[in-house]
Amino acid sequence: MSLLKEPDLGTPAKPGPATVTVEVDGHPVAVPEGTSVMRAAALSGIDIPKLCATDSLEAFGSCRLCLVEIDGRRGTPASCTTPVTQGMKVTTQSPKLEKLRQGVMELYISDHPLDCLTCSANGDCELQDMSGVVGLRQVRYGYDGENHLDEKTDSSNPYFDFEASKCIACSRCVRACGEVQGTFALTIEGRGFGSKVSAGGTDFMSSECVSCGACVQACPTATLQEKSVVQLGMPTRSVVTTCAYCGVGCSFKAELRGAELVRMVPYKDGGANEGHSCVKGRFAFGYATHPDRVLTPMVRESITDEWRPVDWETAISYTASKLKDIQTRHGVGAIGGITSSRTTNEEVYVVQKMIRAAFGNNNVDTCARVCHSPTGYGLKQTFGTSAGTQDFRSVAKSDVIMVIGANPTDGHPVFASRMKRRLREGAKLIVVDPRRIDLVRSPHIEAAHHLQLAPGTNVAVVNAMAHVVLTEGLVDRSFVDERCEDFDAWAEFIARPENSPEAVEELTGVPAEELRAAARLYATGGNGAIYYGLGVTEHSQGSTMVMGMANLAMATGNIGRDGVGVNPLRGQNNVQGSCDMGSFPHELPGYRHVSDDVVRGVFENMWGSTLLPEPGLRIPNMFDAAIEGTFRAIFVQGEDIAQSDPNTKHVHAALAAMELVVVQDLFLNETAKFAHVFLPGTSFLEKDGTFTNAERRINRVRPVMAPKTGKHEWEIVAEIAQAMGYPMRYDQPSQIMDEIAALTPTFAGVSFDKLDKLGSVQWPCNDNAPEGTPIMHMDGFVRGKGRFVQTPFVPTRERSTRKFPLILTTGRILSQYNVGAQTRRTGNVAWHPEDVLEIHPHDAEVRGINDGDEVTLASRVGATSLRAVFSDRMPVGVVYTTFHHPVTGANVVTTENSDWATNCPEYKVTAVQVGLKNPPATADVASSEHRLPAMAD
Amino acid sequence: MTTHTGMSPQVRLANEIAVHFHHQPPEQAATAIAEHIRAFWDPRMRTELLQRAESEPDALDPRALAAARLLTG
Known part of the structure; x- marks a missing residue:
């Protein structure tokens, strides 16, 4: 595929029917009321020269390049700020307009470096393009006068440079920061010739900038440019795919040079993001090619042994034989697995199918257990x-x-x-x-x-x-x-x-x-x-x-x-999908209970296997059962339960008690320290499948590169199932989606072909809604009538006490993502190198804590240490931290308390005490006896 | 196995469910709790709960105990 360049119609679309007809250079076109002349012209196939206009931003009218003539009107109005009227006749090219535009361009170029051949934006510069479009052949003004050519470059941001000497002060970056992102970190400082873009009077890194990339996207020149483009050159081809971070599920163009990914650019036609992005999706993709990634399967008999690299055949047969042996000795229900919200629907589906059909039980759960x-x-x-x-x-x-x-x-x-x-x-x-x-x-x-x-x-x-x-x-x-x-x-x-x-x-x-x-x-x-x-x-x-x-x-x-x-607002990229795909121990794909004989019969018929009508173990129950001795082996797909789940000591004890822990992941994470088999996984850039976001939107995840491990994750899982004696084979991931559609009424109309044709669909997608369902319950609730449920307030058992007088609550930060396995391996660490404890100054003062002090954070189940930062965001008595860094181990202090109905952990309320770290903390972070020096994470 | 509360996980979980049905009449609550446990608990957890209901009935909320007895049926 070549480089995908989406058309830019100059100004945003206006809602409503196309009721206003105008004529542009003799071509009639009908557009909605309020549409700009520029956009109407573009829709009729005529591009009017422009610099300060782009269709992601409201018209600004500053560059004076898009001037047109309109029958019956005086002067040459800017086409970007002039709305169409019925019967309007527009002329976009005339000698007069040509002369005006050349004059404008001449002024721009007279204060712009003429280094096009060596410029990083060569070939992707609107200033360069417009010079050609308006026919500029000479610049009469030399560089002797006052100019901006010696302006310094701001390279403070890890991902992009601000080369001020190339700025044409079109304000597109400033407007993008305000209109698109809503941060308003940028401004135009000064007046007249002294006008320049400013990140609030400081450099970008020290400013309010959140590095969403909207300004880089909007910049028509090389002024705001990705460092990767500066280093690697302009990309030459694009693959449209889906971000693997949060549940928004943004669509991106992965832009490559050869096999090398140069940048991720938000896709304008992406239903979830419509051309916008954040610092993680836009820039933090370096983890996918990070040297910490393990690309070869590994096994070991004991977690105190060194890892032994093996080929895929050995790893798969070793895993299968161990699982079968444990079932022979301890029963069918002694093994189970966890699916990941970071993998595709197809990958999740095959794991739950392996567990239900090959393991022969319903001991499958997913990381949604601990969130939604x-x-x-x-x-x-x-x-x-x-x-x-x-x-x-x-x-x-x-x-x-x-x-x-x-x-x-x-x-x-x-x-x-x-x-x-x-x-x-x-x-x-x-x-x-x-x-x-x-x-x-x-x-x-x-x-x-x-x-x-x-x-x-x-x-x-x-x-x-x-x-x-x-x-x-x-x-x-x-x-x-x-x-x-x-x-x-x-x-x-x-x-x-x-x-x-x-x-x-x-x-x-x-x-x-x-x-x-x-x-x-x-x-x-x-x-x-x-x-x-x-x-x-x-x-x-x-x-x-x-x-x-x-x-x-x-x-x-x-x-x-x-x-x-x-x-x-779903936390992970495919947490909705992992739930949809039957990852819960009581539900088959499509949220249908395992006890439903009719539903189970449909699956049994398709899968050729007898399925159990009883629910299996949930994640916390698996841990309890492991400690009790009835649960002996676990397959963990892309989740770091040793770091992310509450009451770390308990989780570690459970993992250490198992005979077999199989980890399928990109990195040797905290859980891998307890593993006997490591099956290297694929990053989102290698995956082929679908993610479902928080609005039920099913998006394609297209492979940008071949699996670095040599195998797709769904292939590995299918081969383990086969090695255990259950026939499971797919040639393509589209076949897996076809099977999902055949078995799941809400996905009945979904196929890779349809997704490629429509871009995305929101389930339910079936005969009743062939192109999906953006809004649910419009003509009636899914269950018929909406049901009011009485909801008495029951206080949590977790109370502040004299010993633990504060309440800890946790959350996450913009630049880091969950346990940080991905973002800690990117430039994002520049913003958040460590977890800190936000504490109210009053609570700090009474404990003799100064801003920046190392403190001990202790609950009834454990203790850890981290740096205190004063904050009045919380009321007195409440402290707050994030959980992105394993060294902090925030979950050492969280407890076994959970939601009464689902066992979702009560991460948000933990009674704690905070004190100066003197003497040194008693933290049992990732119990040191299990922390093996050979494994870096 | 016991937790920090000194209870088995199954007893603790059953009691937590039971508290959320205290607003209902006892018989209705017991039925709802039993239905919930039947729908969401692995059989080995249910077996453990039944054993605890026999061996240490006082550890269970009365509605949870009633629910456990319904599960035997």
């Missing part, structure tokens, strides 16, 4: 299906946006940019979070209400909001009567005095009047949309809270149309 399993439970109970209700575009129609337990600007930055755009347009924001996240107050955005609740009191708050809605007569009765059931019993429960804002004020820390005002705003402010994250799910009442939010949305009629809904 309560979403699956809660939304299925209330709405009938385990997924968010909206597409990302829907937020553009929201009037009130309620963000609960999520930090989108860090965790889901590309969606956050969409959300911020809508907030700048005037939508109201309610933030429910113990921490003052950036969204609460950022450029041009201020939350109407920040309900800064005490950790662990989510359900009390959502119940109180529902109490206000009900008792103040704000229920949408027609919606409830027509679409829902079990309302009366719920109403009786929620109206009880103990659910009132006043009754829960002391407990939650949220002033009753503030809560009442927020509830009224959500209920009466127009389209109300809820977006939530792990601050909802990772609690002992995670599932209850999901149902509480669903109750609130149904009571106010905020379900089933554009702009509303209940929307989980």
